[in-house]
Amino acid sequence: MVLNFELDKLTRDLKRIKPKRVLVQLPEGIKQNAMEIAKEIESLGIETIFSGETAWGGCSIAVQEAEALNVDLIVHFGHAKFIDSKFPILYIEVKDELDFEKLLKKSLLKLKKFKRIGLSYSIQHRHDIEKIKKFYEDNGKKIFLSSKIGHAAYDGHVVGCEYRGLKNIQGNVDCFVIIGNQFHSMGACLSVDKPVILIDVYNDDVREMKGIKEKIIKQRAISIEKLKEADNVGVIIEIKPGQRFGAPKFLIDKFKQQGKNVILITMNELTTDKIMNFYHIDAFIELACPRIAIDDFAKYGKPILTFKEALVALGLKSWEELLEEGIV
Ligand code: SF4
The missing domain is CATH 3.40.50.11860 (Diphthamide synthesis DPH1/DPH2 domain 3)
Structure with missing residues (x-):
């Protein structure tokens, strides 16, 4: 896993917004990078406080903490925008820069009997989705991205509590492919009546979600x-x-x-x-x-x-x- 914290975007947006004091929320897996992020923000002369509370999703916006600490802005890493909020929030989605080629080739075996694929991804893989789509199309598949609806911020984007975008396209597809982790694919298989195949980028594995x-x-x-x-x-x-x-x-x-x-x-x-x-x-x-x-x-x-x-x-x-x- 090679994470790109989009520090250029962070700096650009902070220079534009000009906050004096920010509260930073990091998902559990990237709290270890707090020091590097602090250096970047503080180099702009901005006072920085990290929330030590959990931030499991874009739903988890620490507005009460931010108000109590009198900050001007929440900087929320690792998730896409989830809700509208009166409190100013800067979302930094974070890119996971992976070489998908091997896993995609492996997935073709599991996808042999399926022609039309419903494709969804967790937010860290959004920047790769056109390449992934092209790979499957070059291998004779027809790709449908799940639709942007409710808490899904983009076409194809999936969050653990929003599967209507997959349900909307299930009549057009033979199966679903989820690029991400077990959490998202489990939610998918509970929500649709087509086979769900997980490209598990964190365990370097491709598997069909069966029996769960x-x-x-x-x-x-x-x-x-x-x-x-x-x-x-x-x-x-x-x-x-x-x-x-x-x-x-x-x-x-x-x-x-x-x-x-x-x-x-x-x-x-x-x-x-x-x-x-x-x-x-x-x-x-x-x-x-x-x-x-x-x-x-x-x-x-x-x-x-x-x-x-x-x-x-x-x-x-x-x-x-x-x-x-x-x-x-
Ligand atoms: S599933 Fe939805 S509500 Fe639950 S943590 Fe994820 S984004 Fe938040």
């Missing part, structure tokens, strides 16, 4: 049943502006109408300890990131559900509708 979908669907059905049986329910919200999936008040009213006890909880980030301390709560609905409930099923010891799943437990959406929409 059935296992996760069973886990989700179990969680929904547990929520139906729960007497005491916790609805968890986040205060970051990008992490608001669903309507807490609506859920609380509906659960109360069904005779359940329900409380609203705010959490900056879920941990096992925080969840277990609410030992009297039988099930939680988590409205910050839908992937926490799905990917961390075994982690918390209590059922955690998404907004859409809560609607199923409440009888406001059918299980079939949920599967049709896609679990994520």
